[in-house]
Amino acid sequence: MSEFVIAPPPQAVLPIAGTEALFPVRRVYCIGRNYAAHAVEMGHDPDREPPFFFQKTPDSLDASGQFPYPVRSEEVHHEAELLVALGKGGRDIAEADALDYVWGYGLALDMTRRDLQGIAKAAGRPWEIGKSFEHAAPVAPLTPAAEIGHPSEGALTLTVNGELRQSGDLNQMIWKIPEMIAHLSQYYTLAAGDVILTGTPSGVGPVQRGDVLELTCLSLTPLRVEVT
Ligand code: MN
Numbered sequence: 001m002s003e004f005v006i007a008p009p010p011q012a013v014l015p016i017a018g019t020e021a022l023f024p025v026r027r028v029y030c031i032g033r034n035y036a037a038h039a040v041e042m043g044h045d046p047d048r049e050p051p052f053f054f055q056k057t058p059d060s061l062d063a064s065g066q067f068p069y070p071v072r073s074e075e076v077h078h079e080a081e082l083l084v085a086l087g088k089g090g091r092d093i094a095e096a097d098a099l100d101y102v103w104g105y106g107l108a109l110d111m112t113r114r115d116l117q118g119i120a121k122a123a124g125r126p127w128e129i130g131k132s133f134e135h136a137a138p139v140a141p142l143t144p145a146a147e148i149g150h151p152s153e154g155a156l157t158l159t160v161n162g163e164l165r166q167s168g169d170l171n172q173m174i175w176k177i178p179e180m181i182a183h184l185s186q187y188y189t190l191a192a193g194d195v196i197l198t199g200t201p202s203g204v205g206p207v208q209r210g211d212v213l214e215l216t217c218l219s220l221t222p223l224r225v226e227v228t
Contacts, residue, residue: 012058014085014106014195017141017221023085023103026193028056028137029184030081030110034199035172041202051175051183054127056110056197060136067138067227069209073113078207079200080158080166080215082151083108084177085142089191098178099150101190106142107215107223110197111135114206137197140215140223152176154218156201160211168201170217175199 013022031053033039036046070076087103110131117130151170158166175183180196207213207227215223 012061014139015063015141017143023142024193025058025195026191028058028195029053030197031180031199034174035168035201037202038200048174054131056132056137060132061139062135063139065225067225068135069227070113070133073115075115075206077112077114077204078213079110079112079204080156081108081110081197081200084196086194087192091185091189093182093185095178095182098181101181102145104142104144107140107217107220108197109138138225140221143220151218156217158215160213166201166203
């Protein structure tokens with residue numbers, strides 16, 4: 001048996017509510033502009049154009065409850081999102097079967113270095129530097145679909161220091177969860193351990209050191225994050 005020449009990097013994991021068990025993560029897909037009001041606030045047409053996705057690296061997931069303010073940015077935004085965790089994978093998954101692939105749900109923040117994203121956009125470059133960096137995806141523990149079912153509606157609410165900043169409803173998603181899974185599976189081979197961040201409602205905005213962000217949705221474990 002071959003040995004590793006350096007210590008293997010740790011497996012990215014998500015905690016699971018009410019248990020010591022862990023959900024191992026393979027890939028983190030994120031959809032862009034999936035709530036009409038957010039597309040408008042970012043200067044785009046809210047019409048139903050084909051969905052587009054980007055990825056964050058799995059090691060950007062962070063369940064510690066702390067978000068260290070990232071380097072090289074002076075405008076870092078919160079994006080409150082529902083996270084979908086896949087328990088099995090495949091290709092060309094039919095929309096009608098897509099929810100069978102979901103293991104569970106959780107809450108996440110798609111933290112964004114908005115200034116760096118804007119520079120990349122203007123130059124026609126990839127968004128990666130604005131989206132994928134250490135600690136860029138604070139997460140709360142998952143709840144299995146076996147417990148919560150498959151939510152398609154329900155308020156998604158983010159407060160910053162107790163003040164309401166983002167308020168939407170899961171039923172406002174332009175591309176629904178089965179549609180996202182079906183679409184992604186046409187371009188990638190999905191696998192158990194893949195997670196999808198499903199987009200953010202309007203109200204995104206900057207965070208400062210010392211801010212406390214609290215994200216709630218249905219009976220999912222709330223996500224509380226302090227910016228440090
Ligand atoms: Mn997002």
